[in-house]
Amino acid sequence: MSRTSLAIRVLGPYGGSAPGYRLTTFLVDGETAIDAGALTDSLPLAAQRRVRRVVLTHAHFDHVASLPFLTANLYGRTSEPLEVLAPAPVISALRAHVFNETTWPDFTRYPSPARPTVRFRVIAEGRPARAGSVTVTAVAVNHAIASYGYVVAKRGAAVVFSGDTGPTERLWKVARRTPDLRAVFLECSFSDGEKALASESLHLTPRGVREELPKLPPDVPVFLYHLKPFSVSRIRREIAALKEPRLRLLESERSFRF
Ligand SMILES: [Zn+2]
Ligand SMILES: [Zn+2]
Numbered sequence: 001m002s003r004t005s006l007a008i009r010v011l012g013p014y015g016g017s018a019p020g021y022r023l024t025t026f027l028v029d030g031e032t033a034i035d036a037g038a039l040t041d042s043l044p045l046a047a048q049r050r051v052r053r054v055v056l057t058h059a060h061f062d063h064v065a066s067l068p069f070l071t072a073n074l075y076g077r078t079s080e081p082l083e084v085l086a087p088a089p090v091i092s093a094l095r096a097h098v099f100n101e102t103t104w105p106d107f108t109r110y111p112s113p114a115r116p117t118v119r120f121r122v123i124a125e126g127r128p129a130r131a132g133s134v135t136v137t138a139v140a141v142n143h144a145i146a147s148y149g150y151v152v153a154k155r156g157a158a159v160v161f162s163g164d165t166g167p168t169e170r171l172w173k174v175a176r177r178t179p180d181l182r183a184v185f186l187e188c189s190f191s192d193g194e195k196a197l198a199s200e201s202l203h204l205t206p207r208g209v210r211e212e213l214p215k216l217p218p219d220v221p222v223f224l225y226h227l228k229p230f231s232v233s234r235i236r237r238e239i240a241a242l243k244e245p246r247l248r249l250l251e252s253e254r255s256f257r258f
Contacts, residue, residue, distance in 0.1 A: 003156040005114050006182070006258045014037035015062055015164075015226035015249040022253075023062045024226055025187070026161065027051070028152055029133045031111075034161055039066040040073065042253070048073055053083035053134050057143040057163030058147035059093035068098060071118045080242070081119040085131060089146035091120045116186050126174075128153070139174050143164035143202045151178050157258040162186045164200035164226065172215040181217055182258035185250070187226040191234035205240035213244065225250040 007029050012022030023037025030047075033039055033054040040048060048070060055065055074082055086093070099106045099118075107117040121129075125148065128135035138148040148163070149163045149171040160175045162168075162248050164187055175181060189203035198205045204212065209224065216222065224247060227235050232251070239247055 001132075004133070004154070004163070006154055006157040006159065008159060008183075008256040008258070009226070009258075010250055011042040011224040011228070011255045011256075013206040013252065014229055015187070016229040017062070017065075018229050021229040023065055025056060025066070032132050032134060032136075034150060035063040035150065036067040036070065037062050037065050038070040041066065043195065045073060046141065049077060051082065053085060053131055054088040055150060056084065056090050056094075057150065057161065058089050058143060058145055059097070060145065060147075060164065064094065064098065067094075068104040071099075071104075075107065075117045076132050078117065080142075081116050083121050085121045085123050085129065087125050087137065087140075087146070087148055088122045090148070091122050093145070094120065129143075137174070139171045141171055142168040143201070151179065153180075154257055157178050157182050159258060160184045164189070164203060166199065166204060167208060167212060169215065172212070174216075176217045178217070183256065184216055184220055184221050184222045186212070186216075186224055188235060188239070188249075189226050189228050189231070191231045192238050193234060194231060206235060206242060209239075209241070209247065210242055221248060222246045223248050224248045227251070233237050236250070 009027040013020040025038045026034040031052045038056045051163045057156050075192035123129040125138050128137045137151040141149045149164050150161045156251045158178050190198040190205050192207050201231045
């Protein structure tokens, strides 16, 4: 049986911003972004126009920072609005705090309400939603605000993105019963020396990652992302010391085909 592969491009693997450190952004099959920290930094204009939708894990700024600039670039240049998909709390936060006519124009009404630049689509938690070439299933995780991991799937291949989270359960339960799972992209924001900060802000450190591992489906590679730039070298040493062959650090742009 033939199937098309699932293409994942890492545009931004970091949880902080500096030259060489792009904010969290993944691109699926060239047209569906998972988070939007750095879409406009990393994609040329022509490729920005090919982005048809953005799936958001949560409303923290490191995950939505490029969305205002993307909508401005697309204004008047798309026949179909850019779709922004997320569960209701994320969409509400975007409406209230970003596209609110103060922080940024409400591009759901421009150029006109009938032909807007962007359209918000609320998706239900726990149910697969069609997103172009893939389905995305949002699963609530454990973070300071409403935050979701995602199962991104098509026939014959699936991957999981954790979103920002501290120790969590439900996402791993869903991951364990996901057929054809090829990879887990898991956050690891701080070093073990910053454990207090990680616990308070609901993020993982290398030790926390190791404690999550037995809950994950066995045998799939685990790619760590959302590293805070100041913590990268420490995290790298701590992960190496764990000697867990499944763990790999995402430290730059990479492309995967599953
Ligand atoms: Zn973040
Ligand atoms: Zn966050």
